[in-house]
Amino acid sequence: MVENSIHLSQQILYKRSHKTFAKGYHFPIHAHRLSELYLILEGSCQMDLANKTYQFQAGDCVILAPFVIHSLTIPKEDTCTVIQLHFDLYHFPHFLVGQDRQNPFEMIDLFKDTNSHLLFQPTEEEAAYLLQSGRLPLPPDLYESSLQQLEFTVFLTKILYRIKREPEGRPELGSRYVQNTLEYIHHHFSNQLLLATIAKELNITPHYLNKLFKAETGTTIKHYLTLYRLNRSVELMSRTKKSLTFIAQEVGFNDVQHYSKTFRKYFNTSPRQFRQLMTPDSH
Structure with a gap:
């Protein structure tokens, strides 16, 4: 077994959907081991995350950390259309950059500052990928499924890389x-x-x-x-x-x-x- 091998059959992405929540929809407080990604396409929603309340609008993309206590509420006056993905951050492979084996990239590191969620504005390319991904079922074919798992891994890695590079210069x-x-x-x-x-x-x-x-x-x-x-x-x-x-x-x-x-x-x-x-x- 090669030490740095990546198992393409390792499931990272579990579920994806393109859905519209009805006016006034409410899902009460809960948590689960899978992470969630929401891209808000139309309307708005409110989430209670780890004892804080956040408002998300069309164009926002939010990733919830694993095991975060949260709820979802849609305003009574409007519906909310989203792309929703469920994935397992703990199965995400460790990436080594250059020869630095002491500091691998890990997706779970994204949440060290907030311990609950990551909010960002996706680029046009990222939004297009999420829109396409949310409308397609996970294929039963092993090879096609493996390729889609790898595409999603690349997508998350790009998000990590972009966010890590946003604060320029040496850390204070x-x-x-x-x-x-x-x-x-x-x-x-x-x-x-x-x-x-x-x-x-x-x-x-x-x-x-x-x-x-x-x-x-x-x-x-x-x-x-x-x-x-x-x-x-x-x-x-x-x-x-x-x-x-x-x-x-x-x-x-x-x-x-x-x-x-x-x-x-x-x-x-x-x-x-x-x-x-x-x-x-x-x-």
Whole structure:
């Protein structure tokens, strides 16, 4: 087996559709392991994503991260037509650029700053691809299906490359501290983690680090860490049958009562109720 081989039969794109949601349509809070992409063709919609509300208009394209708690609402006065794709970011291959094997491109990195979604305006070429893709069923033929999976992989890679290149020049010092903070959280979230611990690791004062982080991301380190832990707990709910007590401890909560209270505070439902809402696909 070649180390850097890509299995064309590996399924990344699972479902795609071109649909119109009726006036006043509402799909309540839920989550699933597949990522979703919406291209708004006509009308508008409202999404609640990770405890925040966003309005999307015609021309907007939004990608939802895996396991993000979200809902969808269409205004009562208008319909909303979209292209909708479901895909698996965790099956997306790692790409090495040049000889730099320490820093592969990973699609999941797109969500490090928001932890919920990526909003962008597609180019004419990207919009044309999505429009064509959304109107075609996934072919049963293995080779044709493999080619379409590869086309979608190329599409996502172009999006990643374009977005990564948009901030020109070297990252500011604050941005580097924020990036290092995110990486530290992602590697140590299951442990007892304090702002002072992270600041000491990065050789910076806790107050200044939190100030840089909030200026860059719009939220505090404590809030981000909590939300990251909750999203990781949702991931564990989806792929294991472990108890909520086990999951709470696995993602860094001292006890299940504190975990349940925090989960309800952020997502307006209990972990147990939420587990019952989880579906492999969506609206």
